[in-house]
Amino acid sequence: MLNQLAEWINSATKRGAVPVLTGRNGDMDTIGSAIALASSNPRMLACGLHLSRLSRRMCEQLNAPFKKIAENPEWPSPLGGIIIVDAASEAQTGVKIPRDVPICVIDHHDTSDWDFENLDLEIRNQARSTTQIIFNYLHEYSIKTLTNEVRKLLLAGLITDTGRFKHADEDALRCAANILSGADFEYQNFVESLQTEKISSSDRGAIIKALTRCQSVDCGPWSLVSTYAGIHEGKIASILLQTGADVSLVSRFRNGETRLTARAPRTTTKSGIHLGVMMQQLADILGGEGGGHDGAAGWSGNQDRISVESAFINLVSKTRRLSDES
16 A cells, blocks of 8 residues: 555656645644655645644654645645545545545544545555554655654654553554664653643643543443543543543533543453444534544534533443453
């Protein structure tokens, strides 16, 4: 498939500019993947709606090129194609994509809601992060692109998307080792700088307030702890798992949109829970967009927050433990 990707990029860049579009959440995996891939060809540029706090900090530290765009952007002309990284659907980019331009989707999510035409290409596998796919491509077809800065972006995406390697598999660990094998920086110092996050007093107060609103619910054979928050939903969801819950759920309502963020430990996913599939089912039932991985997933839409929470809890309750099957 990497050979197909090389051929698609070669053809597209001959036709014109090729934006490398990120998922609208702007996390380190999508941003690192886009900037690293775009660095391999002067006709490509990483772009998207949003940069997370960590992504913004990494881009500033590494002087990494990234263009913020509008929901309905003015695309360059001529446009040879559009590459989308780490997004399971067009809605997850938050950007209106022109229909008359070939697209290439590079992703590792278990769920997908893309529609493809003849000249389109999908690169999807069971990698733990999209940066793994990008590193393997660059290592084989554009090894000179793998500078220290690019390696840091790829490694940061891999580290964060595997939850500091808690959800890594053998391939993810091997990829991290391969990224480091050609690097000229110390891993320990890099991880320390990556984990150094300044949280303002107001943000800290908001996190604490969210934790005071927690509720524990028995969902059939599963235990679920939920709360609602305005910021740092992923961080709060990870904290809630420390209570020993099988599933954590954090909801948010802002600017007319409800968002759910769910997390589950490996023991839960091995026992039958797949949060990405559940969030996609939620989208099928209520509308909106949902998907993700077995242990980390989300949903967003304009439904009432309480009703969406209830619908998700109902899906969890209907899921049997694999050990219960006879």
